[in-house]
Amino acid sequence: MSDLQSALQGARFDGYVSVFEAQPAGMIQLRADLAEDAVAHAVHRATGATIPQPLGLSTGDRGEALWMAPDELLLRVLTDAIPELLADVQDDLRDHHHLALDVSAMRTEIRVEGAAVREVLAKVTPVDMETLKPGTVRRTRLAQVAAAIWLSNDETAHVLCFRSVATYVFDVLSVSARKGGEVGAF
Amino acid sequence: MLILHCPYCGVDADETELSPGGEAHLTRHGPGSDDTDFESYLFMRENPKGPQFERWRHAMGCGKWFHAARHTVTMQVFGTYPAQTQRPPQEILDRISAAQPGWRWRDLGDEGQRA
Structure with a gap:
């Protein structure tokens, strides 16, 4: 890239x-049903953070998760970590209806x-x-x-x-x- | 200046954060429908001096569409509710009836009677 x-x-x-x-931060847009356990797991694995409350922000050891809409989060992590973390998120959610994209730019x-x-x-x-x-x-x-x-x-x-x-x-x-x-x- | 409560993200959004989406609760008549129905779906709109049901989009915020009931003259907001419904919630209808007894809007109106 x-x-x-x-x-x-x-x-x-x-x-x-x-x-x-x-x-510049690495950013992953994640759209999914935020109530699902698999989503919480994927977010935690990528950022170390929990699912934020509505209009909230939660911070983990590798990044933070911002609440954007009832079905959308923005994960902010280190730019270099993006390809690996994005692959992890997509892998964690492969059986769930979701969209995960690198939107760093x-x-x-x-x-x-x-x-x-x-x-x-x-x-x-x-x-x-x-x-x-x-x-x-x-x-x-x-x-x-x-x-x-x-x-x-x-x-x-x-x-x-x-x-x-x-x-x-x-x-x-x-x-x-x-x-x-x-x-x-x- | 209107301030509407977004039922999805819970924000009391200023009018400038929203974009208007016209009248709510339209029934779509598409290909194969008869001309009168299609014409009324496409062109016929209420223009009340009184309670009005509208669609709004929280465009600068969470991006979701919702419905709002407000009075076109006094600008009183009777309430907002999610768009996944055919009919406004009863509590909003009750609130309009309390503020404006005998009101009518399409087939809605005071005491739930059909016009």
């Missing part, structure tokens, strides 16, 4: 919070760090950032495009958007994070 190039080549913007592209993660992450995101998404708890994954709208947003703590936000709109999302977040744009709403 050809080398995976990141969408933004590690772009970074420092305003009153920092906006930067995260290291489909989405880009942009990280926002700083004390005012909630405010910077609140300017561009309809999600109530005041009540969004760390560990809740919200697929939502970010300015004009779809994105998933979650906080790993009160000062670190992860934004996962489609690669084709990565530049747009990065620019929108950069404008939102520009010094002088502080609102002090939170």
